[in-house]
Amino acid sequence: MIQRFFILCSGADASILETCSPGERNKYAGIGATVFFTAVMAFLAAGYALYTVFDNVYTALGFGLIWGLLIFNLDRFIVSTIKKRNSFRSEFLQATPRILLAVIIAVVISKPLEMKIFEKEIDRVLLEQKNEFTLANKNQIAQQYTPVVEDLEQDIANLKAEVATKEAETNALYDIYISEAEGTAGTMLLGKGPVYKEKREKHDAALLELRELKADNAERIAAIESQIQQLNTDYETAVTDSQPIIDGFDGLMARISALGELPWFPSFFIFLLFLAIETAPIVVKLLAPKGPYDFKLEEEESTVEAWVTQKVEQRQHIMATDAALNEKIYGEIREEERVYAHKKQKAEELLRLQADAFHELQVKSL
Incomplete structure (x- = not known):
C-alpha cells in the first residue's frame, strides 16, 4: 500500500x-x-x-x-x-x-x-535593531520638541537675568544710602540728612519695582515651565505611541533581513x-x-506514435485518391452528350417559365 x-x-x-x-x-x-x-x-x-x-x-x-x-x-x-x-x-x-x-x-x-x-540568533539581531530603532525614534521625535523647549528655557533664563540685574541695581542703591548714612561716601557727613533721605527713597522705589518684577516674572516663568512640562508630556506620549510599531518589527521581511546578518x-x-x-x-x-520501465514506456509511446502516423498517412492517401476519382468522374460527365442535352432541355424550360411569369406580371400592372 x-x-x-x-x-x-x-x-x-x-x-x-x-x-x-x-x-x-x-x-x-x-x-x-x-x-x-x-x-x-x-x-x-x-x-x-x-x-x-x-x-x-x-x-x-x-x-x-x-x-x-x-x-x-x-x-x-x-x-x-x-x-x-x-x-x-x-x-x-x-x-x-x-x-x-x-x-x-x-x-x-x-x-x-x-x-x-x-530563531534565537535572529531574535538577538532583531533586539539590537529594535534598540537602535528606539534610540533613533526618540532622537527623531526630540527634534520636533527640543528647539521649542530650548527657546522657552532661554526665555526663562532672560526673565531670571532681568530680575538679577534689577536686584543688583537695588543692592547698589542700598549700599549707596548706607554709605551716605555712615559718612563713608557721598557728602562724607555722618547721619541721615536730606541726601540720605533722597538716596533712601531711590532705593525704596527700586526695591518696590524689584518686588513687582519678581512677582510678574515668576508668573511668566511658571507659565513657561507649564508649557515645557506639556511639551515633555507630548514627547513621552509620542514615544510611547510609536514604540509598539518598533516592538512589532519581527515580520517575515525583518527576519529574512536579520538572517542575512548572520x-x-x-x-x-x-x-x-x-x-x-x-x-x-x-x-x-x-x-x-535505462530500466525495464523505461523500455516498456518507450515501447508504448512508440506504438502510439506509429499508429497515429499511420492513420494520418492513410487519411492523406484517401483524400488524394478521392480527389483523383472525383476529377476523373466529373471530367467524363462533361464529355457525355446525353447529360448535355438533358441539361439544355431543363435550361430552356426554366427560361420559358421565367418569361411567362414576367409577362403575367406586366399584364397585371397595366
Whole structure:
C-alpha cells in the first residue's frame, strides 16, 4: 500500500510498473518518497513563514497546506516529464529547465526553515535593531520638541537675568544710602540728612519695582515651565505611541533581513541540503541507466506514435485518391452528350417559365 502511494507520488505509470521487477518498483517508490517528503517540508516551511505574517495558526496551516500541495504537484510533474533517451546530452538539455525550477523551489523551502532553525540568533539581531530603532525614534521625535523647549528655557533664563540685574541695581542703591548714612561716601557727613533721605527713597522705589518684577516674572516663568512640562508630556506620549510599531518589527521581511546578518555558511549548507533533496529525483533519473520501465514506456509511446502516423498517412492517401476519382468522374460527365442535352432541355424550360411569369406580371400592372 505504501509502495503504491509512493509510486503514485513519483508520477510513473503504475500499470507498466506492475509488469516490472520489484527492484524497478522500489526505485520509483524511492523517487516518489523524495517528492512526498519534500512537499511535507514545503508545508512546514510555508506554515511557519505565514505564521510570522498572519500570527494565526489556522490561517498558516491552511495556506501552508495549499503551498505543500503546489510543491508536490510541481515536483511530481518535473520527475514524471523526464524521459530516458539514448543520448545523455539530450536528457540533460531536457532536464535543465526542471533543474532551474528545482533550485528556485529549494530556495523557497529552505529560507523559512532557516529562520526557524536560527530563531534565537535572529531574535538577538532583531533586539539590537529594535534598540537602535528606539534610540533613533526618540532622537527623531526630540527634534520636533527640543528647539521649542530650548527657546522657552532661554526665555526663562532672560526673565531670571532681568530680575538679577534689577536686584543688583537695588543692592547698589542700598549700599549707596548706607554709605551716605555712615559718612563713608557721598557728602562724607555722618547721619541721615536730606541726601540720605533722597538716596533712601531711590532705593525704596527700586526695591518696590524689584518686588513687582519678581512677582510678574515668576508668573511668566511658571507659565513657561507649564508649557515645557506639556511639551515633555507630548514627547513621552509620542514615544510611547510609536514604540509598539518598533516592538512589532519581527515580520517575515525583518527576519529574512536579520538572517542575512548572520554568518552565511550555515544558511548556505542548509540551502545545499534542500537543493540536494529537491534535485535528487532528477539526478537519479539522469544518471540511472535505462530500466525495464523505461523500455516498456518507450515501447508504448512508440506504438502510439506509429499508429497515429499511420492513420494520418492513410487519411492523406484517401483524400488524394478521392480527389483523383472525383476529377476523373466529373471530367467524363462533361464529355457525355446525353447529360448535355438533358441539361439544355431543363435550361430552356426554366427560361420559358421565367418569361411567362414576367409577362403575367406586366399584364397585371397595366
